[in-house]
Amino acid sequence: MTFIKPLNHHPKLEKNNLGLTRRDYEGAVSSLCAGCGHDSISASIIESCFNLNIESYKVAKLSGIGCSSKAPAYFLNQSHGFNSVHGRMPSVATGANCANRDLLYLGVSGDGDSASIGIGQFIHAIRRQVNMVYIIENNGTYGLTKGQFSATNDLDSKNKYGDDNLFKPIDLATMAIQLGATYVARSFSGDREQLIPLIMGAMQHKGFALLDIISPCVTFNNHAASTKSYDYIREHNEAVGKTDFVPLGEEIKTSYDEGTSVEVNLHDGSKLSLEKTDKNFDPCDAGKSLNFMREKEKEGKVLTGLLYADSTAKDLIETLNMTETPLNQLDQDLICPGSKILDLINKDLS
Amino acid sequence: MHNLKKVESISAVNNFVIKFANVNGSGSASANQMFAKAMFRMGIPVSPKNIFPSNIQGLPTWFEVRVNEDGYLGSRGGVDIAVAMNPQSYSKDVEEISPGGFLLYDSTWKRNFNRDDITIIEIPFTQLCVESFKNPKQRALFKNIAYVGALSALLEIEYKVLETLISEQFEKKPSLIEPNLKALNLGRDYVLENLSFPIGITVSRSDKLENKILISGNEAAGLGAVYGGATFCSWYPITPSTSLAEGFEKYAKKYRVEKETGKNLFASVQAEDELAAIGMAIGANWNGARAFTATSGPGISLMSEFLGLAYFAEIPLVLFNVQRGGPSTGMPTRTQQSDVLACAYASHGDTKHVLIFPSDPKECFDFAAKAFDLADQLQTPVFVVSDLDMGMNDWVCDKFEWDDKYLFNKGKVLSKDDLDEMENYGRYLDVDNDGICYRTYPGTHPEKGAFFTRGTSHDEFANYTENGDINAATLTRLMKKFRTASELVPEPIIEINGKDSCGVIFYGSTSPAIHEAKDLLKEKEINVDLMQIRSFPFNLDVWEFIANHDRIYVVEQNRDSQMRTLIMAEGGISPEILRPLVHFTGDPIQASFIVSKISEREVNYKSHINAKKR
Ligand SMILES: Cc1ncc(C[n+]2csc(CCOP(=O)(O)OP(=O)(O)O)c2C)c(N)n1
Ligand code: SF4
Numbered sequence: 001m002t003f004i005k006p007l008n009h010h011p012k013l014e015k016n017n018l019g020l021t022r023r024d025y026e027g028a029v030s031s032l033c034a035g036c037g038h039d040s041i042s043a044s045i046i047e048s049c050f051n052l053n054i055e056s057y058k059v060a061k062l063s064g065i066g067c068s069s070k071a072p073a074y075f076l077n078q079s080h081g082f083n084s085v086h087g088r089m090p091s092v093a094t095g096a097n098c099a100n101r102d103l104l105y106l107g108v109s110g111d112g113d114s115a116s117i118g119i120g121q122f123i124h125a126i127r128r129q130v131n132m133v134y135i136i137e138n139n140g141t142y143g144l145t146k147g148q149f150s151a152t153n154d155l156d157s158k159n160k161y162g163d164d165n166l167f168k169p170i171d172l173a174t175m176a177i178q179l180g181a182t183y184v185a186r187s188f189s190g191d192r193e194q195l196i197p198l199i200m201g202a203m204q205h206k207g208f209a210l211l212d213i214i215s216p217c218v219t220f221n222n223h224a225a226s227t228k229s230y231d232y233i234r235e236h237n238e239a240v241g242k243t244d245f246v247p248l249g250e251e252i253k254t255s256y257d258e259g260t261s262v263e264v265n266l267h268d269g270s271k272l273s274l275e276k277t278d279k280n281f282d283p284c285d286a287g288k289s290l291n292f293m294r295e296k297e298k299e300g301k302v303l304t305g306l307l308y309a310d311s312t313a314k315d316l317i318e319t320l321n322m323t324e325t326p327l328n329q330l331d332q333d334l335i336c337p338g339s340k341i342l343d344l345i346n347k348d349l350s
Numbered sequence: 351m352h353n354l355k356k357v358e359s360i361s362a363v364n365n366f367v368i369k370f371a372n373v374n375g376s377g378s379a380s381a382n383q384m385f386a387k388a389m390f391r392m393g394i395p396v397s398p399k400n401i402f403p404s405n406i407q408g409l410p411t412w413f414e415v416r417v418n419e420d421g422y423l424g425s426r427g428g429v430d431i432a433v434a435m436n437p438q439s440y441s442k443d444v445e446e447i448s449p450g451g452f453l454l455y456d457s458t459w460k461r462n463f464n465r466d467d468i469t470i471i472e473i474p475f476t477q478l479c480v481e482s483f484k485n486p487k488q489r490a491l492f493k494n495i496a497y498v499g500a501l502s503a504l505l506e507i508e509y510k511v512l513e514t515l516i517s518e519q520f521e522k523k524p525s526l527i528e529p530n531l532k533a534l535n536l537g538r539d540y541v542l543e544n545l546s547f548p549i550g551i552t553v554s555r556s557d558k559l560e561n562k563i564l565i566s567g568n569e570a571a572g573l574g575a576v577y578g579g580a581t582f583c584s585w586y587p588i589t590p591s592t593s594l595a596e597g598f599e600k601y602a603k604k605y606r607v608e609k610e611t612g613k614n615l616f617a618s619v620q621a622e623d624e625l626a627a628i629g630m631a632i633g634a635n636w637n638g639a640r641a642f643t644a645t646s647g648p649g650i651s652l653m654s655e656f657l658g659l660a661y662f663a664e665i666p667l668v669l670f671n672v673q674r675g676g677p678s679t680g681m682p683t684r685t686q687q688s689d690v691l692a693c694a695y696a697s698h699g700d701t702k703h704v705l706i707f708p709s710d711p712k713e714c715f716d717f718a719a720k721a722f723d724l725a726d727q728l729q730t731p732v733f734v735v736s737d738l739d740m741g742m743n744d745w746v747c748d749k750f751e752w753d754d755k756y757l758f759n760k761g762k763v764l765s766k767d768d769l770d771e772m773e774n775y776g777r778y779l780d781v782d783n784d785g786i787c788y789r790t791y792p793g794t795h796p797e798k799g800a801f802f803t804r805g806t807s808h809d810e811f812a813n814y815t816e817n818g819d820i821n822a823a824t825l826t827r828l829m830k831k832f833r834t835a836s837e838l839v840p841e842p843i844i845e846i847n848g849k850d851s852c853g854v855i856f857y858g859s860t861s862p863a864i865h866e867a868k869d870l871l872k873e874k875e876i877n878v879d880l881m882q883i884r885s886f887p888f889n890l891d892v893w894e895f896i897a898n899h900d901r902i903y904v905v906e907q908n909r910d911s912q913m914r915t916l917i918m919a920e921g922g923i924s925p926e927i928l929r930p931l932v933h934f935t936g937d938p939i940q941a942s943f944i945v946s947k948i949s950e951r952e953v954n955y956k957s958h959i960n961a962k963k964r
């Protein structure tokens with residue numbers, strides 16, 4: 001069981017613009033192992049929602065099966081949640097999104113859930129550009145079934161029992177960029193300062209936003225020979241720069257040297273501003289970004305931060321040319337053509 | 351025309367079977383359909399059946415049309431007229447013709463067919479078309495229209511009817527009307543000028559089709575989904591269900607587009623597989639939109655895990671299963687009723703699902719619309735189970751009807767105001783004691799009504815629990831809900847025809863064959879009482895019918911007599927009472943088959959009874 005601590009030293013009862021405290025964004029008491037990375041991610045989600053003045057009841061939380069997929073029970077108590085079946089959250093999210101375009105869809109999945117059993121659905125949700133935040137709590141292992149290798153585990157990493165991993169990993173962030181996701185970031189559950197603006201950016205982005213968050217499993221994959229342990233990530237983590245979330249109407253305070261800063265426009269008019277550490281990196285250019293990621297991988301680094309963003313693409317709702325009113329709110333007289341039209345149809349059929 | 355020698359030529363008015371033998375992909379379908387529609391327009395009951403291979407181009411394909419003044423429209427068997435346009439299948443096609451029947455073939459290449467008991471009609475269709483059309487594509491295509499033209503003279507089909515059908519078909523491409531009429535007359539004039547006509551089989555205007563339409567079950571179900579208020583469809587292509595999703599799209603595009611904005615009041619997504627198709631439909635239903643998916647056997651297998659989730663988490667869902675020949679990939683283009691058990695108990699653990707069985711396109715329409723009410727009322731998956739025969743072939747049925755006063759029943763859904771008045775909301779509290787609890791849609795209320803939907807064991811407040819008693823209580827409540835369902839689903843149609851009659855239970859597309867068989871059996875002085883099952887769970891009428899008969903034939907189109915198993919399992923009915931009568935070749939069941947099986951067994955039964963009396 002983990003007690004979720006508030007970020008910084010703010011008093012817990014500080015209120016946001018809706019008059020809500022962080023506590024109003026909490027969920028049930030977590031049943032995950034003490035120290036599990038997933039709990040830190042929940043805390044960052046709570047912080048992001050608090051900061052963004054989000055109305056919980058307008059959020060739908062969706063997940064598959066796994067320790068990570070249990071996490072949505074531990075934040076946003078006033079949101080409806082849907083713990084679906086293993087690897088199939090993306091399809092449920094797609095249908096839910098089509099039924100009501102007005103909610104914020106927050107999907108939480110694991111590396112087993114998304115990179116193995118559910119990889120097909122993961123790919124197609126991206127391809128369709130479902131408007132959602134898709135968080136992968138990536139621990140390189142199957143936590144809930146007790147420590148088998150997952151498909152994101154690195155080739156040279158061992159499991160808790162000392163067995164070698166025989167296969168190369170799937171990099172879901174790289175894959176997401178290649179498939180056309182319009183917001184892709186990688187982060188680390190232990191780095192809330194980086195993670196929170198990235199989650200906030202994802203929530204304000206329109207289109208498919210992937211957050212591949214390395215989230216150590218203290219029980220099964222936090223040993224010395226693991227490349228998804230707290231120690232390993234702290235040592236090998238290289239951020240593409242510092243990301244700040246700039247709410248609508250607020251000034252971007254820091255002025256960076258030319259070529260070192262990027263601003264990403266978000267759907268509600270807010271921005272993410274990124275102070276880059278390397279001039280060659282450009283999160284608005286998928287090709288360049290992929291090259292940069294590959295280079296860093298060769299250097300043995302785990303590249304984190306905002307990796308790619310495109311704020312111009314159409315989401316699924318637009319592609320399907322759907323009406324402004326959510327489908328679940330259409331009145332019967334709008335959707336049932338009635339007897340007069342049926343008479344015409346009968347005539348055509350006789 | 352060769353005249354037959356020994357056997358007398360068949361002579362019939364409005365009562366025959368004609369079979370067109372074509373090459374798949376040769377463009378014969380629309381000509382064949384035009385023939386069937388011409389019968390319909392002349393007021394004569396007609397049932398066309400497409401017999402096609404699982405192939406796109408090149409293999410033989412057949413189109414069998416039964417024309418029957420008395421309205422018997424099940425498959426009959428036997429061929430009175432063969433239109434043989436495919437040399438590949440000549441031997442089989444010619445062999446099938448009943449003695450005294452007729453063969454019409456393309457005599458551009460003459461043949462000897464070795465049958466002196468049929469009338470062979472030779473028309474050089476290819477040659478005629480080559481002479482009259484320049485474009486090679488048209489030459490091939492118009493052979494089909496030309497044989498319809500020839501038949502119009504041979505069978506006395508009203509020319510005006512065909513002319514109208516052509517102008518209707520090409521309303522949007524009027525430049526094609528003239529060449530089609532030319533092709534029609536090519537065949538027709540050849541007969542008028544060179545052959546003796548009409549032949550012994552003819553058609554004559556009738557008045558049997560007032561208030562009837564001609565449509566496939568799939569298109570009817572797709573339209574029913576539009577009327578039933580479905581706004582979301584997710585599907586994965588599979589024969590024979592594809593045309594159902596397409597039917598929905600076709601009508602939705604026509605009647606579900608916002609006039610001012612041109613935007614869609616629906617969404618249809620072709621999923622990446624059946625798992626995703628059902629997942630999307632569940633997601634949309636969870637969110638309060640009426641959503642469905644359509645599939646066939648292999649898709650049901652893939653959807654099983656999600657079906658258990660929807661059952662246990664109590665999410666409405668409409669699923670159309672247009673059955674085909676199984677097991678496995680089986681016979682994708684043939685018909686069967688072999689998914690009854692797979693649907694009734696789909697998914698692991700104790701699950702039971704609501705099934706409804708339409709028996710013609712009218713019921714496909716009605717039940718499709720009704721299924722959305724049932725799913726919302728019962729908060730569970732509702733399967734509409736049809737099959738390839740009814741799904742893909744055009745059937746004559748009653749006109750569709752719609753009552754504009756009828757309001758959708760969205761079931762027990764709480765609004766913001768409802769929640770405001772409540773103190774203690776629990777998603778799975780059985781407040782009304784009917785097994786059905788109250789839902790909320792996401793986004794309804796800022797502080798109340800949110801819950802966590804899950805497939806793991808849960809208590810009345812949707813919280814996770816590993817308390818076995820609580821889980822057992824949930825499973826028990828779900829059975830209560832299933833009993834409630836039995837009062838809401840379509841009741842059986844029962845027809846009692848005399849004292850001491852045997853009972854016959856049937857469902858779905860077996861219906862036309864059964865009704866014909868009943869009349870034929872009557873001629874043999876065997877009275878049968880009929881019960882058309884239209885849904886599962888079974889209601890009291892079903893059990894009463896069974897209780898009132900000491901022997902019942904359960905007629906179905908699968909090997910294992912699945913409906914019989916279901917009835918026995920659910921009602922504890924003795925196997926001796928329910929007698930399997932099965933047909934599972936993949937061809938639609940025929941009345942003659944049912945008659946022979948029942949009369950054989952009834953004769954045995956009666957001699958047995960008499961022996962006992964002695
Ligand atoms: C169809 C199916 N197969 C297998 C399982 C068992 N199972 C539950 S969780 C899980 C792996 C979860 O791994 P991951 O998604 O990485 O989540 P984590 O627990 O590591 O956060 C598996 C295989 C299941 N629930 N359903
Ligand atoms: S097993 Fe691992 S992933 Fe699961 S709760 Fe424990 S630490 Fe977290």
Ligand SMILES: [Mg+2]
Nearest residue numbers: 110111112141
């Ligand atoms: Mg994992």
